[in-house]
Amino acid sequence: MAAADLNSVRATIEGRLATELADSPAIPVVFHNMAYEPTPNSSWVQCLLSFGTSTYLTHGGTSDSRNELVGIAVVNIFSAKGVGPGANYVIGKRVRDLYNRINVSGVHFDPPIGPEVVASPSPEGYFQTQVRVTFDFIEEL
């Protein structure tokens, strides 16, 4: 066994979203540290993934031991302003269904939170909702 490959965990989570949103109807998706200039009145998605705390799960030192790593994927969904929430929630369902209680490549996703309406969209000029998905990963040393 080896220490957790956090970049692999990131790729699992982000890759799942990128693949889903590449399907028809395709929705642009951006991740941390990526430049993006959205087209006005269009729909697009921003996924911000962060790792959180690691906790002891079992006895042991640097071998034959396990830790639990947790994190959160915050998915901001933007859609055209002034035309109701329907189009936004259609995307929200796609995002939610993608992670809801799924266990993939050792990453376990909890039931998602949202989509919740964001009162002050950032950037402005869009209707914004947010889906948050907490996840955990067992590190086997």
Add this chain to the structure above:
Amino acid sequence: MAVLRGEQGAVQFDAAGSSNATIVGTRSWSLSTTKETLDVSKHGDTFRSFVGSMISGSGTVELVYDPDATGQAGFLEDVLTTADPADATFELFTTGTSSGTDSVSFAGIITDMEITSTVGEINIVSCNFITSGTITGNLE
């Protein structure tokens, strides 16, 4: 010797009592040792006197359940041993896994095993045991 932390501990076990091996996935252990006492007060005494008598122990080992983890299955299923001759051996370590160092060792019997599956939580197994015969302490 520095103060020890729980995660430094370990549990070794062998159902046949020949060669202890580390159980992967243990998350806690406890051992309670009790010495019975005999009242040796005599006529005319005004204060009771005692001498130590039989010593016994019991405790619990908790595991994060993983059917593929080394040593877990043999440990959990030892509770199913019929006509158990108490030939299983345990060594409970406060730190490290060097036999005879920072540990307590004994033969014993697993008297009950409980496995729990709770929504939103990791599956946990708890095994209670009693000691049989000599308890050897190496905690100094």
